[in-house]
Amino acid sequence: MSLIQDLIPLLGQPHVLTGPDMARYARDWMGGYQGTPLAVARPGSTAEVAATVKLAADHNIPVIPISGNTGLTGATYTEGGLLLSTERLNRIREVRPASRLAIVEAGVILSHLHDAAADHGLYFPLWFGARGSAMVGGVLSTNAGGSNVLRYGSTRALCLGLEVVLPDGRVLNLMSELHKDNSGYDLKNLFIGAEGTLGIITAAVMKLVPAPRAHATATLAARSLPDALELLNRLQAATGGLVEAFEYMPADYMARLERVRPDLGIPFPAHRACTLLVEIAATAPALTAETAQGTLPLTDLLEDTLAQLMDEGLILDAQIARSTTQRAAMWARREAAAEIGAAVKPMIDSDIALPLDKVESFLTRIGPRLAQIAPGAETVTVAHLGDGNLHFSVYPGDPSKALYDRVIHAIEDIVQDLGGSFSAEHGVGLSKLNSMARRKDPVALDLMRTLKQAIDPANLMNPGKVIPPKNTAPEDPAKDPTE
Template identity: 40%
Template sequence: MSLSDSAFISALQKIVGAEQVITHPSDLEPYLIDWRKRYKGQALAALRPANTLEVSEIVKLCSANQIAIVPQGGNTGMCGGATPNPTGRQVVISLQRMNQVRSVDIANQTMTVEAGCILKNVQEAAAAANRYFPLSLGSEGSCTIGGNLSTNAGGTAVLRYGNTRELCLGLEVVLPSGEILNSLRGLRKDNTGYDLRDLFIGAEGSLGIITAAVIKIFPTPVAQWTALVAVPHAQGAVELLNLFQSGASAQLTGFEMMSDESLALLKHYYPPLASPLDGPNAYEVLVEISDYESEEHAMQLMETILEKALESGCATDAAIASSLSQAQKFWDMREHIPLAQADDGQNIKHDVSLPISAIPNFIETCNTLLRREYPGVRVINYGHLGDGNLHYNIAGASSKETGEFFTKYSKEIQALVYKEVEKYNGSISAEHGVGQQKVDYLVGHRGDIAVQVMKSIKQALDPHSLMNPGKVLAS
């Protein structure tokens, strides 16, 4: 027999302590809405467990009472994956108190961290051990490792180090039954049956709650050199990428592309971060080389490749950062474009990936279609060109119009962009996940068979659909 709501809340308080069961409306509010303020729901309570055993007991209690669960990390997601639905019959489990670095194994080049660890703190913990954790995102000061794993976050260093999936060796997961799956093994080879780790990474909490992970760390590079490069068109950016991949190989760490409209928006809202290059330029590319040999070797490599790029015409101007502060400014330019968009108002976001060779044609075709159908539209196009990931965002002609534009045209523009993505065999979600925003597009994108396989896995692990229902897969 299910408990009454008051008895259920009392039982939760016995598990985590009364002060960690948040029910007052004003205190509960931050857990009910995503940071973009696009999705808002209701919940019986937000819970703040301190350890994996508490998470396990919460899940067992919720299972017995058929109360759905929404796991939440830093609540920085883009697709509403950590926001409860409007029914008020769910609980939010915040992992933010589970923020310990459990161990650092220098010889094995791994760290074991809890899911609530803020990404920036993980980077700093690695640095304190004279090691490097390469995952880097604009939200790294507030996003958590659990959230990074649940969406398989990418960031700016995917080109060299891979997505979060490639940075993880083992997981601890609380299953929908409340049982604890402990696979915290720091093994690079483990060929014993199905790869359960990869099943939970990218599942957005719909199959279980990640509570801890073994992650890879790396030797700290001796040198990092950063350059800002103007290119005449998207094809020039691809040619520049090919030059750097040929000349720098694995030393190429970052390759970020920013369109002229992205840079104009940045200049308007953050004037100190305006590009130092003469412009406007169709695109500017942020390039980073990391080197384990010497500062001189990295600098010579950067200069040699840029010289070839300028001679070939795929680059028209370039500036190499002359100091750490200037290099940081270049990166701040890239990371502040989403903030400038937020200052500007609502915009229609697309986190897509394409074969790199297809990106110039995709941009040209999609830009032409959008500007023909929606005169004055702004295309805020930027992203991780080195791994084929574009943040292809659409805004109205001005900040005054962008809210109305979003409300009126959001769905049809999204359909237009996704249709073009499909033509080039791309993906409608590169690193932000599916959440609730893209659920309706999943069947059309992945196909009936793939979605049916996903549903079979969901049914096997979570037969009552209590784990983050309505996310990734339609309820």
């Protein structure tokens, strides 16, 4: 009997897909990776996931989990493996408002969790563009980030408990609701961010927080990145840590924005070096109930703080949003990043993390290097500056693979030298395997191989992802990124 024949009685014919029915699973959403799965299995319960994994193991067929298919690294690509879709594990099992937690299955769409929390005046503080498609299993498996990390942390910080199907089909029950638990090794964090290479996450206990009742938003011009970091710390001190977003858009970003989206406007034409989008948010009524004068104390607090910082010369200019329309206009400039980034081809993009005080060093050093390697190349820089997370894109004009590699190496050289990471929030998948081989501490890499071998000795869980092979450079099956 083939694996497919074994799966049909287990899951039912409609939940074992082959041929053209696999199309929307086999290709990643960016269209960079087109795989050829053996089949797509859609188990409807943890027990069915476990039985599916067990059957695949019996047949020695790799299992590749897929949930919302919104990843950016080819982590769900497979030739011949079984794609295991968690989309039918879509129950929000429970929301416990008093304990501020939600018990959810891996196929729950992020925005559904947002809605369920909102019904109780609560918020699940993980927020990014793909929230209408991304699912809990995927955000856990990639330790997804987004625009609230500065305040609430990445996915890892929001997870209390996990349920995982192990490579041999056993179910590991770590569905803890506890805020303290020192009973042995921290297994939970091993599976978060492992991209399905150690097991398949089927359910989780996620933290909820009180929903912010008000936001105050401003666009600022600062003189320099060190000033920007000082500004962030001063804003945190003045507000008691209420900063939710601190986004950086320098001159190259503004130049491209002006060209591609002139309708959005340039906030400070005379001060383009360092434009910042700042947002604070509060739950406390003292900051969120309108004053007798009809103003919002939170906005007053932001305004007073910015006035003080402007007096000190730390801010060159500032605009405060006075309406939701103005707030939306400010965010529109930041959220145009994907659109204006993709407006020019070929594009070499990156997702790097740096120590907070090293972002300027990176930008100071990469400029002259690029001038040597790719003279005249345009760049576009945008950052979650409060997290040290930089999306730095290079547009070399010339689409040759050799130039592409030279630019990536130059970026990685400086990032590594500054103690940064080549992957901040998107993960490794296939697209960063070569970076892992080149840049990861060899002892760390070796330990990862030891763990993978110990937990998945048959190498059947999403094989070939995250950890590069030991002695050979991995092949990236992505379409040529310079095309």
